[in-house]
Amino acid sequence: MQKDFKRWHDKKPQVDALPLRPFFHEREIWWVAIGVNVGFEQDGGGRDFLRPVIVFRKFNNEIFWGIPLTHTKKKAPFYFQFKIGRTISTAILSQIRLFDARRLSHILGAMLGPDFSSLKKKFKALLP
Numbered sequence: 001m002q003k004d005f006k007r008w009h010d011k012k013p014q015v016d017a018l019p020l021r022p023f024f025h026e027r028e029i030w031w032v033a034i035g036v037n038v039g040f041e042q043d044g045g046g047r048d049f050l051r052p053v054i055v056f057r058k059f060n061n062e063i064f065w066g067i068p069l070t071h072t073k074k075k076a077p078f079y080f081q082f083k084i085g086r087t088i089s090t091a092i093l094s095q096i097r098l099f100d101a102r103r104l105s106h107i108l109g110a111m112l113g114p115d116f117s118s119l120k121k122k123f124k125a126l127l128p
Contacts, residue, residue, distance in 0.1 A: 011035070011049060021062060021101035027116045028055045029084065031105040032066060052108055053099065054091055054119070066099045067091045067119075080122050082115040084108075093123055 012035065024030065032053040053066040069089045073081060078094040111119070 016102060018102045022104045022107075023061070024055050024058065024064065024101060024104060024107075025110075026055050026058050026064075027111045027113070029053065029069070029108040029110060030055065030066075031108055032068075032099060033103045033105060034068065048105060050105055052089070054111060056096060056119075056123070062101055064099055064101065065096055067093060067123075068095045077126065080119050082111060082119070084111065091119060093126060096123070 011033070022030075029052055031050040033049050034051045034053070035049045052069040054069065055064050056067050057065040059065075069091055071087070072090060073088060074090055075081065078092065080091040080093060081088055082091070083089075
């Protein structure tokens with residue numbers, strides 16, 4: 001599959017130029033402009049290069065650790081399945097990364113507290 005790096009490169013200045021960052025909280029799931037990335041790194045999709053991401057750790061109003069989601073059902077150490085509404089989603093723990101809040105597009109929902117606690121526990125178990 002050919003990746004459209006040029007179209008993402010043209011879109012990035014628009015994302016960077018946003019004057020205000022949306023207000024967000026941990027546990028929320030947002031559509032995030034991830035863009036086009038190298039190799040097996042998760043990409044965003046559609047015209048705005050969006051992918052759902054869980055706000056895992058908020059550091060301040062500008063940056064956070066986010067974990068990308070997929071609908072692919074995987075049961076392995078680096079994945080965490082949970083339900084949002086009637087849909088099963090999978091958090092890709094190995095893809096955690098730092099995001100600027102200017103990448104946030106719009107909120108999708110929020111993870112339930114018990115699911116978020118389980119996600120944190122599973123993530124901590126991955127650390128050496």
